[in-house]
Amino acid sequence: MANTPLSAPISVADYRARVAALIPPTPVTLRPVLDCVGLVLAEDLPSPVSLPPFDNSAMDGYAVRAEDVADAERHAAVALPVPVDIPAGRTDIVPLLPHTAHRIMTGAPVPPGADAVVRVEDTDGGEQRVAVRAPVAPGTHIRRTGEDVTEGDTVLRAGTVLGAPQLGLAAAIGLAELPVRRPVRVLVLSTGSELVAPGNPLLHGQIYESNSLMLAAAVREIGGEPIVLRFVPDDVEAFHATIAEHIDHVDLLITSGGVSAGAYEVVKDALTGQGVDFVRVAVQPGGPQGSGVFKGLPVVTLPGNPVSAALSFELFVRPALLAAMGHEVIRRPRVRVRSAAELRSPSARRQYRRGHVEDGVVTPVGGPGSHLLASFAASNCLIEVPENAEVIAEGDLVDVLLLGGAT
Ligand SMILES: Nc1nc2c(c(=O)[nH]1)N[C@H]1C(S)=C(S)[C@@H](COP(=O)(O)OP(=O)(O)OC[C@H]3O[C@@H](n4cnc5c(N)ncnc54)[C@H](O)[C@@H]3O)O[C@H]1N2
Numbered sequence: 001m002a003n004t005p006l007s008a009p010i011s012v013a014d015y016r017a018r019v020a021a022l023i024p025p026t027p028v029t030l031r032p033v034l035d036c037v038g039l040v041l042a043e044d045l046p047s048p049v050s051l052p053p054f055d056n057s058a059m060d061g062y063a064v065r066a067e068d069v070a071d072a073e074r075h076a077a078v079a080l081p082v083p084v085d086i087p088a089g090r091t092d093i094v095p096l097l098p099h100t101a102h103r104i105m106t107g108a109p110v111p112p113g114a115d116a117v118v119r120v121e122d123t124d125g126g127e128q129r130v131a132v133r134a135p136v137a138p139g140t141h142i143r144r145t146g147e148d149v150t151e152g153d154t155v156l157r158a159g160t161v162l163g164a165p166q167l168g169l170a171a172a173i174g175l176a177e178l179p180v181r182r183p184v185r186v187l188v189l190s191t192g193s194e195l196v197a198p199g200n201p202l203l204h205g206q207i208y209e210s211n212s213l214m215l216a217a218a219v220r221e222i223g224g225e226p227i228v229l230r231f232v233p234d235d236v237e238a239f240h241a242t243i244a245e246h247i248d249h250v251d252l253l254i255t256s257g258g259v260s261a262g263a264y265e266v267v268k269d270a271l272t273g274q275g276v277d278f279v280r281v282a283v284q285p286g287g288p289q290g291s292g293v294f295k296g297l298p299v300v301t302l303p304g305n306p307v308s309a310a311l312s313f314e315l316f317v318r319p320a321l322l323a324a325m326g327h328e329v330i331r332r333p334r335v336r337v338r339s340a341a342e343l344r345s346p347s348a349r350r351q352y353r354r355g356h357v358e359d360g361v362v363t364p365v366g367g368p369g370s371h372l373l374a375s376f377a378a379s380n381c382l383i384e385v386p387e388n389a390e391v392i393a394e395g396d397l398v399d400v401l402l403l404g405g406a407t
C-alpha cells in the first residue's frame with residue numbers, strides 16, 4: 001500500500017542537483033584503447049614519442065640532394081646511380097653519398113645526406129640507375145620529425161571524450177591502454193503486473209513492457225553499462241528479492257512505474273522509509289519522482305508512463321551519469337526558435353513538449369500526453385515551456401533542447 005504524502009513540488013533545477021549528488025564519480029581504470037570509445041580520459045597524456053618519429057618520405061620516389069638534380073628537365077634528365085633501396089620499415093641507416101639517389105618508399109626514413117625526395121612519376125623508375133626529369137626544392141616531400149607531435153607534449157587532456165581520432169592518436173603514440181573513468185553500471189528495473197515481455201501474446205488489460213529496454217538503451221547511448229531486470233510484479237517482496245543479488249555490483253538502480261498515488265505502487269511501498277524520498281517535481285511530464293540511497297545503492301525511481309520515464313531520464317539521470325563518468329558537457333544543446341503552433345501548458349510547472357525543429361522553426365509532434373511514445377520517437381527536440389508561461393503563441397520564441405535522433 002502506498003501511503004506517503006507527496007511533498008510540495010520542487011523545481012527541475014533543484015531535483016536535477018539532488019539526483020546528481022547521489023552518484024559519485026566512477027573510479028579511474030586502465031582499459032584497452034578500443035574499449036574506451038565514448039569514455040572520458042582521466043589524466044593528461046604526454047606523448048612518449050615524436051610524430052613522425054623520424055624524417056620520412058611523403059612519396060614513393062628517390063631520396064636525393066636537391067642540388068644534384070637542380071638542372072633536371074623533362075627532355076634533359078639527370079642520371080644518378082641507385083646503390084640503396086629503402087622500403088618502409090627498413091631500420092638501418094645508410095647515408096646518401098653526393099651524386100647518388102636512394103630509392104625510397106612512402107613512410108621510409110630519409111637517409112642522412114638527402115634533403116629532398118623526387119616522386120617516381122618525375123623519373124624513369126630505374127632500379128640500378130635513375131633518370132630524374134624534374135628539379136626539386138630542398139625539403140620537398142619530406143615529413144619532418146615532430147611535425148605532428150613533439151615528444152613530451154600533452155596530446156590529449158584529461159576530460160577529453162574519446163572518439164575514433166583521439167583513440168587513433170593514442171595508438172599512434174604507442175599506448176595500448178588508457179586511464180578512463182569506467183562506465184556507470186546501471187540496474188534497470190520495470191515494475192507493473194500489467195506488463196508482458198515483447199514477443200509474447202497479450203491478454204486484454206496487458207501491455208508490452210518497453211521502459212526497461214528504452215532506459216537501458218539510453219544508458220548505453222551515453223557509454224554506460226545497463227543491466228536489465230525485466231519487470232517484477234506489483235509485489236514488494238519480489239521487488240526486494242529481485243534487486244538483492246545485484247545491489248553490490250552497480251552504481252545506480254533506475255526503476256520505472258509504481259510511484260504515483262494508486263493502491264499498488266510497488267516501488268513506493270518497497271522503498272518508502274528506506275532512504276528514498278518520493279517527491280513531486282514541477283514538471284510535466286515526469287511529476288512523480290523518487291530518489292535516494294537504499295542499502296548503500298543510489299536509486300532513482302521514474303514514473304511509469306513511457307514519455308515520463310524517458311523525459312525524467314533525460315532531465316535528471318542522464319546529466320548525473322555523464323558527470324559521474326567525467327563528462328564536462330552534460331546538457332543537450334539548447335537553441336531558441338519560433339514555435340509553428342500555439343502551445344498550452346499548466347501554470348507553475350515547466351512543460352516539455354516533443355517537437356521537430358528545422359530551419360529555426362519548431363513544430364510540436366503529438367500532444368502533451370505522457371503515453372504518446374510514437375510522437376516522442378518521431379521528434380528531434382524537446383520544447384521547453386517555462387513555468388511562468390501558460391500559452392506560447394504561434395510565432396513566439398521558445399527554447400528547444402536538441403536530441404538528435406529522428407530527422
Ligand atoms: N490519482 C493520481 N493518479 C496519477 C497521478 C496522480 O498524481 N494522481 N499521476 C499520474 C502521472 S503524472 C503519472 S506519470 C503516472 C505515474 O504512475 P506510476 O509511476 O505509478 O506508473 P504506473 O502507474 O505503474 O504506470 C503508468 C502508466 O505507464 C505504463 N507503464 C508502466 N511501466 C511501463 C513499462 N515498463 N513499459 C511500458 N509501459 C509502462 C502503465 O501501464 C501505465 O499506463 O501516474 C498518473 N496517475
Ligand code: MOO
Nearest residue numbers: 285286287308370
Ligand atoms: O507527470 Mo506524468 O509523468 O505527466 O505523465
